[in-house]
Amino acid sequence: MKKTVLLVLVSLCFIVSFSAAAEEVTIDFWHAMGGHNLEVVNTLVEEFNSSQDQVEVKAQYTGSYNDTLTKTQSAVQTGTAPHIIQIYEIGTQMMLDSGIIMPIEDLGKEVAGDNSFDWDKFLVPVSNYYTMDGKLNSMPFNSSTPILYYDRDAFEEAGLDPNRPPQTFAELKEYARKLTIKNDDGTVERYGFTLGIVGWFVEQMVANQDATLVNNDNGRSARATASNLNEEAAVRFVKLWKEMVDEGIMLNPGRGWDGANQAFSSGRAAMLIESTSSVAGFTENAEAAGFELGTGFLPRPAAANRGGVIIGGASLWTIADHPEEELKATWEFLKWLSEEEQQVYWFENTGYFPVTKAAVEREMNNKFFAENPNYLTAFLQLLLSKKAVSTQGALIGTFPEVRQIVEESVEKTLEGNMTPQAAMDEAAERVNKSLKEYNQLNE
Amino acid sequence: MQKLNYRSHSLVPYLLLSPTFIVLLLFLYWPSINSVFLSLFKQAPFGRKRIFVGIQNYINLFQDPAYLNSLLRSTLFIIFTITIGLVFSLLLAVILNQNLKGIKFYRVIFFIPYAISPTVAGSLWVFLLNPVAGQVNYLLDLAFNIQVNWLTNSFFAFLAIIIATVWKNMGFNIIFFLAGLQAIPDSVYESAKIDGAGAITIFKDITIPLLSPTTFYLIIMNIIFSVFESFGIVDIMTQGGPADSTNIVIYKLYREMFINFRPGIAAAQSVILLALVIIVTIFHFKYGANNVHYQ
CATH class of the missing domain: 3.40.190.10 (Periplasmic binding protein-like II)
Structure with a gap:
């Protein structure tokens, strides 16, 4: 009798843990941030993973921007493409023509049905670069001039x-x-x-x-x-x-x-x-x-x-060919990355611009620019650029x-x-x- | 019964060969055939669209001054690296062939460059040739009061990749020359000495001819090395520049495929490269082999 109870308990444990694991959606994220920035990306991803238990992001460093693009091309042809890829700004037109991407605005609005997201939160020069046909195609990530x-x-x-x-x-x-x-x-x-x-x-x-x-x-x-x-x-x-x-x-x-x-x-x-x-x-x-x-x-x-100046750096693209559930999870991660907290962390640790207005405002209030005038030069030059x-x-x-x-x-x-x-x-x-x-x- | 056994045995060689054959088929013949096929198309990035263009890729290549320039550069590169490389290696091999204390240690030292990866070798040379902080310019400055812009001047950059490639492959050449030298029996040298031949005559009329099978083999290996394996050094040191001066065919091919994303024209280049290497090798076997003396 005891044995039977134990057996049932053990198997219950298995079923529960198994189903819990199955609930967690895994998202692959390929990026080209090496060296010091690799650690910053990993810290962000770990933070996201521990902040909730529905989505597990797996970040992978795939070499230079160019290597990442090459690897994506072969992955797409073998059907093993990741969910999110970091592509340099000059790959934008190629990605648009690739036929494999899902514009980030479609992902947020239609797939995830997220109506609360503020699409105007990005710095204008940044969102301008990645906006084509009236919608934002990729999530601005690391930007520089x-x-x-x-x-x-x-x-x-x-x-x-x-x-x-x-x-x-x-x-x-x-x-x-x-x-x-x-x-x-x-x-x-x-x-x-x-x-x-x-x-x-x-x-x-x-x-x-x-x-x-x-x-x-x-x-x-x-x-x-x-x-x-x-x-x-x-x-x-x-x-x-x-x-x-x-x-x-x-x-x-x-x-x-x-x-x-x-x-x-x-x-x-x-x-x-x-x-x-x-x-x-x-x-x-x-x-x-x-x-x-x-x-x-x-x-x-x-x-x-x-x-x-033109915004340089790279942005995050979503590959469309994934189940809806995984795409929704992808959106959760991208949305999280654009939040003020993460943007400030990213900026202070890598030197790439924060891409949202809220993050810039917070840094100004913190007297960051007063103490680091060289960053102010960078921002002013970008913001004073002719539209x-x-x-x-x-x-x-x-x-x-x-x-x-x-x-x-x-x-x-x-x-x-x-x-x-x-x-x-x-x-x-x-x-x-x-x-x-x-x-x-x-x- | 006997007959059956015999028959089943006749399959054994094929069975034993099959692993090699499968590997060759999958990793050599199939990709080669595939590149011939690919070279007849123009393909959009991500393989979304493919247009059959026949031999247009080849025609475009041979009308492209940049490609013809690249072929010329590669030819010069191969001729220089092989000539300089083999002469130096032979001299060093003769020196290393002496019976000195600790000679094995020296032999190992000379072999090390061959054992390190091309990336490391390239980076080392970038450090050495750095115009500001590099040791080479420091010594040149001390000795002749000159500063050379090694990697930003077309001529010197070309020279720099030749030096690096020669240095990198020297270990391989020395090992084979050493083996060749040790295979020459002392009796030949002794009888030459008795006949009154001097050191130079011995080297010229005995050592070199008797080494010719080794040299013959090394020339072919070096052609293959400098055509295909110099990629790493070029990629690290010059990236084909400045102004295309070091853009040898293998590097141009890489850029066409992995930076410009044009698999069609890249495949055409690899087919041309393969054909050229085959032709050179056949010629070498046919005419070079006449000068080879086997004992």
């Missing part, structure tokens, strides 16, 4: 006003000239300015002059069919780049971010343009190296219209390729094989070809 960083002590040394960073292209050049220190034997001790060869900077400089990267309103009113890379805005910037490198007042650290960062951190260059997500790193480094860090808006040609298609950002199906093309053209210019105009003409032609092929496949 470029700003100018400089060594305030070096400014004073060179007789420049540290409270007045260069605002125009002409000033940038003039300042860099004054900041450059040359040794007696002709080698450069310190360069005035440095910039890694990254296509993103060209895109931002074009937007900052209120110009578009591609036709059809930056690909927003219709598919882009032609590139504007060979027009004045882009060519002017590449020309400045070349002139400064040729003059020996700007260090060319090669492609990518690391070289320029090292040069600025080690005092080899007095100014640089980099992502706002590096504010914390540079501040720390400046303290260690014993100089004061200054930040400013991106310079632009005196004659150009005031445009602004236009130029700063909304281009939609290009083959954006990753376009970036590479731009980088190659900049390299060709800097090496002296081609004039800026000729290099950008070639770039534009290659981009046009790439657009044509893409459009053919995605009509």
Whole structure:
């Protein structure tokens, strides 16, 4: 008798625990946040998992943005795609055309039937980027823009006003000239300015002059069919780049971010343009190296219209091909991520912008911006940006390729094989070809 | 009964071969056939749409100056890495072939670069060649007061990946040269010495010809190494740049597939690459083999 009771109890236990486990929906989340940010993502996910017992999110680091996109492509073809993927901003058009996504606004409103969610809670420049056909397509997640960083002590040394960073292209050049220190034997001790060869900077400089990267309103009113890379805005910037490198007042650290960062951190260059997500790193480094860090808006040609910066970084996309129950759980997690608490945590630990108005307001009330003026620079530049298609950002199906093309053209210019105009003409032609092929496949 | 047994035995070789054959079929032949098939299409990202284009991908490739430039770069890259690599390895192998105390330790040291991963090798060279903090520029500055922009200048970047690849593969070459050297019997050397041959003559007329089977094998292996395995080093050190100067075919192929998401044209490139390697190998077997002397 006792045995029977025990058996029944044990089996009951099993059934209860089993059914409890079955109730918990598992959500796969692939992201590209490595290093320190990986821990921040994991902390957020753990917090969400322990805050309730219906949804279990499994976060997985899938390599770089590019690797994540590649892995998603193969996963989709084998039917093993995750629920949420983090895709860089330049993958937006490709995701829209992929036919595998569910716009986040549809997910919230229709699938989850969530009427309480405030769709206007996001910062306007951020939601503008990810809004197509009048609805938000992906959940803004990590956002950043470029700003100018400089060594305030070096400014004073060179007789420049540290409270007045260069605002125009002409000033940038003039300042860099004054900041450059040359040794007696002709080698450069310190360069005035440095910039890694990254296509993103060209895109931002074009937007900052209120110009578009591609036709059809930056690909927003219709598919882009032609590139504007060979027009004045882009060519002017590449020309400045070349002139400064040729003059020996700007260090060319090669492609990518690391070289320029090292040069600025080690005092080899007095100014640089980099992502706002590096504010914390540079501040720390400046303290260690014993100089004061200054930040400013991106310079632009005196004659150009005031445009602004485009939001960079990445957003979270939902893959549609999952059972309704899992999609609802996906929404719960995404909604939770956009809450004030999580946004503030994310911002303070990674340096990426919080993407909601409430989080910014709270940081202001906490005097965060008063104590960290370099973050204020980043925010003001973003919020003062003109609301236009130029700063909304281009939609290009083959954006990753376009970036590479731009980088190659900049390299060709800097090496002296081609004039800026000729290099950008070639770039534009290659981009046009790439657009044509893409459009053919995605009509 | 006897006959039946015989028959069942005749299946055994096939049975024993089948694991190898299955692996080859799944991981070598099937993907190869598949890439030929893929190369006839244009495909949208995520495989949503596929258009049959026949040999258009191939035509486009051969009309693309960037691709032709990449082929030329790769050819130069292969010729330089193999020539420099084999000459250096042979010299080092001769030095390492002596009966010295602790020689095994030195041999191991020279083999280490081959054992580390291309990513680590690439990163090491990026550190060494760093224009500001790198040891190479520091020494150049001390000795000649010059600073070289190793990875931001087309010429030097090309040189840098050649140096890194040669360094990386040297261990493999040295091991095979060492084995080859030790297979040459002392009696040959002794009789040469008795005939009054000098060190250089011995090296030129005895060592090199008798090593030719090893050299022959190493040339083919090095072609394969520098065509396919240099990818890691290029990816870490230069990413094909600056201005496409190090964009060798295998790296271009990777970018076409994994950054530009064009499986069709990437497959066409891999088919061309496969064909070229086969052709070079056949030529080498046909004409190179005449110069090989077996004992």
